Amino acid sequence: MSEDLSFEQVVRENQAMVFRTLYRLTGTREHLEDLAQEVFLRLYKALPNFRGESLVTTYIYRIAVNVAQNEWKRRKRSDRPLISISEETSMWEDRLEHPDRNAEQMMEQDEFRLCVEEQLQELSGVERTVLILYHQEERSYEQIALALSMPIGTIRTHLHRGRKKLRERLQVTERRVQCEMKS
Amino acid sequence: MRDEELNRILAEDAERAFDDRIVTALERKPDLSSAIPDDFAARVAAQVPAKRPVTVRATSYGRTAMWVGLAVSMVVLIGITVRGSASPAVVVVEWTLCLQFLAFAVWLGVRRLREG
Numbered sequence: 122m123s124e125d126l127s128f129e130q131v132v133r134e135n136q137a138m139v140f141r142t143l144y145r146l147t148g149t150r151e152h153l154e155d156l157a158q159e160v161f162l163r164l165y166k167a168l169p170n171f172r173g174e175s176l177v178t179t180y181i182y183r184i185a186v187n188v189a190q191n192e193w194k195r196r197k198r199s200d201r202p203l204i205s206i207s208e209e210t211s212m213w214e215d216r217l218e219h220p221d222r223n224a225e226q227m228m229e230q231d232e233f234r235l236c237v238e239e240q241l242q243e244l245s246g247v248e249r250t251v252l253i254l255y256h257q258e259e260r261s262y263e264q265i266a267l268a269l270s271m272p273i274g275t276i277r278t279h280l281h282r283g284r285k286k287l288r289e290r291l292q293v294t295e296r297r298v299q300c301e302m303k304s
Numbered sequence: 305m306r307d308e309e310l311n312r313i314l315a316e317d318a319e320r321a322f323d324d325r326i327v328t329a330l331e332r333k334p335d336l337s338s339a340i341p342d343d344f345a346a347r348v349a350a351q352v353p354a355k356r357p358v359t360v361r362a363t364s365y366g367r368t369a370m371w372v373g374l375a376v377s378m379v380v381l382i383g384i385t386v387r388g389s390a391s392p393a394v395v396v397v398e399w400t401l402c403l404q405f406l407a408f409a410v411w412l413g414v415r416r417l418r419e420g
Contacts, residue, residue, distance in 0.1 A: 129349035136344055140336045161348045237329040256330035
């Protein structure tokens, strides 16, 4: 990767992945473009030290996680409330994409998905990151371990713990919704 | 007993189905194509600092040092020859300086040949 042209290609090939990872890690579309830009500029600066021992994508995940962590810290400092993903996402857009599906079923799925997104933000940073990299990005334990500089066993533990916490919280939410519907 | 077994199986099935729903929700990649500007990659690449052209200026410190060495050894050699001392120490110094003078001359000659 010695020329600017190839760097532009790297950005183009990985931009969707960086945007969606940052979106789920930070839980908002706010500043997404700035954060993605920071990821790629950091990548460019780090490229001379990149020895090709791992995939560029693993390297990008590592940078994206660091950038998201900085964003969490910045938010904590400024004490800004998180904007919920559910407030920003238009469910109509999704439903219009699949007009043939049962509308009620679609709505239920969307609501559940939004619940998952919200509860995901309640998990610890590392649990959320591991869940996103494993399920959304379909990375292997080895790749996640490389990206987060952690042993594979620790990744497995975080994944298991994160899933358990998520399930428990979602069950509580479901029960609450059912109670509200009954009353 | 049968009811208990049935309830347990149903509970397990429900839990498995619930886990599947969570995994499906997690695996669904958010569509952010509208959030990515068309020219994003070009803009990022434009922000990258331009590479500075590498300039190399030829120096001739080595050659100058060789010319100086050649001149100094020649002056000392002439000085020793004019004094005409026959002591063995002076002869050794004289031969050493002679060899040094030759080395300088060969080095400069080879260099000049290489440069054409």
